[in-house]
Amino acid sequence: MKLLLGLLLLQSTLQGFAQEIFGYCTTPSEQTGTCIYLTQCKYLYDIVQKRAISVSDRAFLSNSQCGFRNGQVLICCANTRRLVQQPVWGNNVQTRPQPQPQPQPQPTAPTKRSNLLPQVPNCGDNFGDRIVGGVNTGKKEFPWLVLLEYTKPGNVIGHHCGGSLINNRYVLTAAHCVSAIPTDWRLTGVRVGEWDTTTNPDCTTERNGKKDCNEPYVDIKVDELIPHPQYPGNSRDQLHDIALLRLRSPVTFSDYARPVCLPSKPEHMNNIFLGRKMIVSGWGRTEYNATSNIKQKAEVDSVPLADCNKRYSTQRRTVTNSQICAGGVEGIDSCRGDSGGPLVMEEFEDGHGNYYLTGVVSYGPTPCGLAGWPGVYTLVSAYIDWIESTIKP
Numbered sequence: 001m002k003l004l005l006g007l008l009l010l011q012s013t014l015q016g017f018a019q020e021i022f023g024y025c026t027t028p029s030e031q032t033g034t035c036i037y038l039t040q041c042k043y044l045y046d047i048v049q050k051r052a053i054s055v056s057d058r059a060f061l062s063n064s065q066c067g068f069r070n071g072q073v074l075i076c077c078a079n080t081r082r083l084v085q086q087p088v089w090g091n092n093v094q095t096r097p098q099p100q101p102q103p104q105p106q107p108t109a110p111t112k113r114s115n116l117l118p119q120v121p122n123c124g125d126n127f128g129d130r131i132v133g134g135v136n137t138g139k140k141e142f143p144w145l146v147l148l149e150y151t152k153p154g155n156v157i158g159h160h161c162g163g164s165l166i167n168n169r170y171v172l173t174a175a176h177c178v179s180a181i182p183t184d185w186r187l188t189g190v191r192v193g194e195w196d197t198t199t200n201p202d203c204t205t206e207r208n209g210k211k212d213c214n215e216p217y218v219d220i221k222v223d224e225l226i227p228h229p230q231y232p233g234n235s236r237d238q239l240h241d242i243a244l245l246r247l248r249s250p251v252t253f254s255d256y257a258r259p260v261c262l263p264s265k266p267e268h269m270n271n272i273f274l275g276r277k278m279i280v281s282g283w284g285r286t287e288y289n290a291t292s293n294i295k296q297k298a299e300v301d302s303v304p305l306a307d308c309n310k311r312y313s314t315q316r317r318t319v320t321n322s323q324i325c326a327g328g329v330e331g332i333d334s335c336r337g338d339s340g341g342p343l344v345m346e347e348f349e350d351g352h353g354n355y356y357l358t359g360v361v362s363y364g365p366t367p368c369g370l371a372g373w374p375g376v377y378t379l380v381s382a383y384i385d386w387i388e389s390t391i392k393p
Contacts, residue, residue, distance in 0.1 A: 041077030124261035124354030144260035149189035162338025173340035175231035282338035328374035
């Protein structure tokens with residue numbers, strides 16, 4: 001009952017002190033925190049369980065609110081007061097874990113700006129309506145996927161290349177979508193929350209005849225283009241084909257626009273995830289063509305670098321350990337996605353699946369979808385240091 005009253009108290013506050021930024025937040029006492037469910041934050045959960053809540057505690061709880069998710073209140077929980085498991089209920093008696101000294105997390109290089117990137121559970125959600133075995137995605141699938149906007153001669157706007165939201169101010173894409181475009185084109189913005197490029201908002205009709213619609217897409221201007229400093233331009237091998245786009249205004253996260261997780265765990269480093277199923281998604285758009293109005297997806301398998309190199313050596317290309325190859329099944333390739341778009345894999349933690357960005361679409365065979373010719377992607381884990389040292393609040 002006390003928990004319910006506490007939740008109602010928080011829900012009555014439209015705007016608290018704490019603000020979610022990139023999945024992180026600042027508590028009312030100016031500590032860095034994580035925006036999570038109230039029941040996952042022991043010291044705040046304990047306040048709500050009190051028989052009587054003081055005026056100061058009530059204000060602290062109210063000011064700790066940082067948003068909503070799936071209809072539940074999110075609270076800013078200080079990182080220095082670590083999370084515990086939810087209380088266990090049995091025979092109407094509540095038992096709580098006794099407070100234990102929590103080990104400090106070991107720093108991983110680099111740590112300079114790692115707090116600007118969202119971590120599970122604040123990234124990688126692939127919301128509902130999945131179409132198993134299909135080519136079209138569901139309307140809410142891959143909510144981190146964006147279209148890049150180019151302004152062409154005559155002020156004509158076109159959407160070519162894709163990218164991935166990695167927080168609310170940055171998109172990760174391919175450097176060739178930034179630096180190797182026609183000289184009279186300008187990359188001017190991104191489109192967030194798109195599904196069918198011919199409609200706005202995007203709607204489908206349910207079995208009962210009722211329309212189900214996404215929120216309208218949002219166009220956001222790009223403030224800064226940051227190709228990797230070692231990207232060589234139009235070279236054959238397309239090394240370091242990765243770039244960051246800083247957005248002029250922050251993205252408001254929703255079921256249709258959320259960040260993907262970056263592969264920054266130790267087990268992700270130098271890993272091309274052999275034997276793991278991965279998914280490439282997009283509208284099939286490159287710098288020069290468009291093949292679909294509806295967001296597409298294709299499932300691909302990682303390919304050993306030795307096999308990939310053997311194939312591409314006939315084209316005088318070399319694939320390095322900063323790249324990952326996937327696909328090679330006839331008719332299924334990253335032509336189903338965009339240049340610069342995401343290659344992702346799903347990992348399950350505590351029974352919940354989150355998607356990690358393993359690759360960025362770089363290049364592949366022409367025509368695409370040739371048997372035995374995998375697509376080549378930039379391996380994102382090889383560039384975590386560069387990403388973390390480049391982004392800013």
